[in-house]
Amino acid sequence: MSDLKTLHFYATPEHKCSYLEDHIAQTLFVDPHAVISTEAYSELSDLGFRRSGKHIYRPHCQHCQACISVRIPIPQFKLSRSQRRVLNKNSDLKVRRLKPVFTQEYYDLYAEYIEARHADGDMYPPDPEQFNSFLVEGNQKTEFLEFRDGTGRLLAIAVVDFLTHGLSAIYTFHSPGEQHRSLGSLAILKEIEMCQSLNLPFLYLGYWVSECRKMRYKTLFRPIEMLLDNQWIKIDQP
Structure with a gap:
C-alpha cells in the first residue's frame, strides 16, 4: 500500500477544459499503478482529489x-x-445499497441519461466498456444506491465511495423523463442520510465551478465547505 509520502504524481499535457468553453486545462494524476489504501484516498480527497474509475486526479x-x-x-x-418537498414527492421510491456491477438494465439507464443530458460532453457517446471502467472497476470500496418506484422500475443509480471520514459522491445517473422528481437532488439527500446513519461527518461532492450552470445545484445544500487556498472554508449563505 502507498501513502502520500511515497506516491508519485503525473501532470497531463494541456487539454480542452470539460467545464468551461474556450479554456485550457491540465490534470494531476496519482500514479495509476499505485495501490491506494482507503486512508490515503481519504487524505487525497481532503486535498481536492477525485476518483474516476481507477484514476485519482485533481485539476x-x-x-x-x-x-x-x-x-x-x-x-x-x-x-x-424545497429539499423537504423532494423527499416527500419521492417517498414512494425504494432505495437499496448494492455492490457495483454491470447489468444491461443499469447500462441502458446510463446510456439514456448520457444521451439526453450530456451529449455535448466528453462522455458521449456512451458504451458498455466506458460504464465498466468509470463506475464498476475502481479499486476503492464503492456502492451503488439503486432507486426504484413501486412497480420495480429503475429510476436512478448513485455511486458512492467510502472514505475514513465520509462518503464521496462519484456519479449519479437517472431517468431523463422523471424531471419532476428532482432525482439528482434526491440522490444527494439520500447520501446525506447514509452519512448520518454511518456517523460519517462529510459528503464530498466533487468540483463546483461558478460559471458552470450544471454545477449550481451543489451550493443549494447548506452549509457547504469549499477548499480555498488549501483550507476548507464553511459557506452558510448563498
Missing part, C-alpha cells in the same frame, strides 16, 4: 482556479423547504 491548471472542491459537513446540514 492542475496554471492560470485558472475555477474548479473548487466542495463537501457538506453532515452534522451542520439543514434541510431547506
